[in-house]
Amino acid sequence: MEASLTARDRVGIQDFVLLDAYTSESAFLDNLRKRFHENLIYTYIGTLLVSVNPYKELDIYSKKQMDTYMGVNFFELPPHIYALADNVFRTMLSEFNNHFILISGESGAGKTEASKKILQFYAVSCPSTKLLNNVRDRLLLSNPVLEAFGNAKTLKNDNSSRFGKYMDIQFDHQGGAVGGHILSYLLEKSRVVHQNHGERNFHIFYQMVEGGEEDLLRWLGLERNCKNYSYLVQGGCPKVSSINDKSDWKTVRKALSVIEFSETDIENLFGIIASVLHLGNIKFAADDRGYASLNNNQEMHWLLGIPAQVLQHGLTHRKIEAKSEEVFSPFSVDHAVYARDALAKAIYGRTFNWLVNKINESLANMDSSRKTVIGLLDIYGFEVFSVNSFEQFCINYCNEKLQQLFIQLTLKSEQEEYEMEGIEWEPVPYFNNKIICDLVEEKHRGIISLLDEECLRPGEATDLTLLEKMEDKIGGHPHFVTHKLADQKTRKTLERGDFRLLHYAGEVTYCVVGFLDKNNDLLYRNGKEVMRQSKNTVIKHCFPSTEPDSKRRPETVVTQFKSSLVGLTEILLSKEPWYVRCIKPNEAKQPGRFDDVLIRHQVKYLGLMEHLRVRRAGFAYRRKYEIFLQRYKPLCPDTWPNWKGTAAEGVHCLIKHLGYKSDEYKMGRTKIFIRHPRTLFATEDAFQVCKHKLATRIQAKYKGYRSFFRSYFRLMCTIQTATKIETCWRGLMARKEREKRAWAVKVIQKFIKGFMTRNEPSCNDNSEYLAYVRQNYLIRLRENLPKTVLEKDCWLTPPPIMKEVGDTFFNTNYFRCSYNIQHQTSGVTSSMFKGRKENYPLSVCRPFLDTRIGKRIQSFTIFLEDTYRNYMVKYDRNGFRPRVRQLIFTQEAAYLVEEAKIKQRIDYSSLKGVSVSNLSDNFLILHVTFDDIKQKGDLVLQCEYLFEALTKMSVIANKQNCIKVVQGSVRFDIQPGREGFVDFKSGQESMVYRAKNGHLMVVRLM
């Protein structure tokens, strides 16, 4: 990145940590503005990426750009979302742990676009195979489907996500994307029945009406005119110029089949969308007594295959249970409209959840082997409208929680880096928004508790009684104010039904009207019962008859939301964080317009100044010694062109030469820390000058060199040399090719001869062929072993040359003897593991072999004695990186071997114990004593044939008593005085990864 520092006056700096006035919002804004006007929308704060929505297509997302950023050091190229994506990916692969990228910003700031760019980058950059491409396509295509059902045009954004989305992308150990999982948060269901002026319902409705095929519309009873549907026109803008519903419909149709929705599922899904539209058109009239009645409604016919009479009754009556009796009480017209809308919202909301689950089934990774994940969190940003309701309250509460997490994690990681580098940490003052989180969520006293209490209490609770209750209970809180509590000046800005929260991001005034209703989200019980009569299988699935009925009230919306946020926080806390902060440059969605006031506000509430302050608390700049030295080594004669010592020594020598003062920098363990940007800028400027001089010198030399060669004679020489080299090269290649062919001819000839003489006694001509036949039979035999050794008739028929041996094998003592050995050893196994380890029963029908690696395969022959050999995955003691190794048990010792190299020898006398978990994993930990100073530490291994290997070891080494089956966690020694842990647990998915606490986490399927 330093390369363009000299252009900093024009294009600003690429990393805010290099801003001299780092506490000044104006300086921050100036830098952002300079860059924005140069179409440089990305800027770093350390590893955090700030992105400003350009509102125009920029040519920075091509395949070529992706290639440029793949595998390149984070700070070497201009800031880009690809650089961040690539860095996360490579860190995950090298550190073997889980990560998440939190993308935040207000509506329309570019979060969803950013998450799509990241996904596209992975789709291109990850290894590809047919299977992986399949997963990749599903991951990519789940997006348009979710957007069709979960996004809508709002005043802020024509494609605003009306739900929160957290998506895990799962990678195998080579970095192939093998699966995914999506969690969705709080869909704004109220949009189904009501839209503010200038807004639309969810895209899918318009897509279907505009783009649906004639036959489909006829089948669903729809007309191709959005204006005919009352749920589609309340915002007064069914058509939007920036949206092409017709072509989006085609994309969604195609995507649905790629993510494997069956034709029946698709039909059912479309039936539901159409039914919601029909439901919205149902009108009620008042009968003589003022009750809602519903006559001649054409719509009834199209509603989900529910008999018209059932539906009619269900929409106009409410079921009341009195003791043992059920009574139906008729609705007033208003009440009936309310119940109809509640039903429409419930149908859509539940179908959305069904859709997410269905997508998850299609993204599920079937392979239970090790995988690590990168989570993408694209969640609604802080929202302030002129009138803010319950939805904004939930969304802004979510942002408070995320800000809490952000501050905690940023401070923590900064502190950890200082500690790791051995640099003293100076505490940073910052605003902790916990006080606001508590105001909202504290048990019994927070707004959520008060709201729930008011929703659930008997008697006449209304939105206004809620307001009074809040005034009463939290009236004195410094972040809460209402009309009644406010001083005279503030009172003028508040209506009587308003309350205002002073969020960390700024003040938001909420109108309390509708809070109780939206929080209750009541669906009358007979509404559900009516739905259960539907012929639509998706609806049947969404309204199961097993659902607990309304005798116990379901959890309120806000409480459900609160729990889902707790779950989300847990997910995030177990992973390494990365951040993308999106900024919206203007409200008009226009390119090139940089609205200072709007952006200043976002900079503040996105916590960017806070983050910068933390990053800059001590030092503006830090880089690994190797990188720093590589760049600046021309500045010192001792380090140029090559430095012989360590990088740290080189940097030390370099900065001494440059005259850095002792308070301007600190030398960490692996990095240099520079306190002020000006020190770095001076170094960089010196480098630019030096580079120029160097370039001039090189150019001069080159010119001389060129003139030297200019003469004709030299040119001829060069041509001759080039021709000679080319001839030699071609000759070499041709010889190689000829040799290869000759070899192939010989092999084929020998094979044919062997086949023709296969029934003759072994001779030179057929010996290799017969060896091949034997080996082939044994391999097939290994894959088709009978369940028990006694099933004599089930053994594969041997080829004629092996028949005799086969017969001998089954009929002689050898067979009995081998049966006995199996039997005895399995007795050993059962005494160690039966009833203690979950997967023991599965191992019983798998016969043990003497060894799993034949001497021929084994690449060296130092173990001549009788040994057991098997492949294992060995996890590095420090980073838990997995490596394939052989484990060999001889009479004296266990050996860990990599190809032909012994990596570790453990004499049985030094083997203290072996731990395995009680779960169904196949991990074993060999504990060693450190009497032998050469001993490296305990071994963490994973072995497909765990029971066999441990049984062999216990028999060979007589170590039966030292094998322990443990629960939960195993402590092991990395080296004397340094401990490590392997934690075992059961979960929804099999996984092995390095957890945030540094332990190796082994999760086995429940």
Ligand SMILES: Nc1ncnc2c1ncn2[C@@H]1O[C@H](COP(=O)(O)OP(=O)(O)O)[C@@H](O)[C@H]1O
């Ligand atoms: N990197 C970008 N390049 C071009 N246009 C963008 C970019 N990011 C966002 N936009 C534009 O802004 C609109 C809103 O972005 P979106 O990601 O949907 O916002 P959010 O998810 O934050 O509400 C997009 O539809 C697109 O037109």
Ligand SMILES: [Mg+2]
């Ligand atoms: Mg979005």
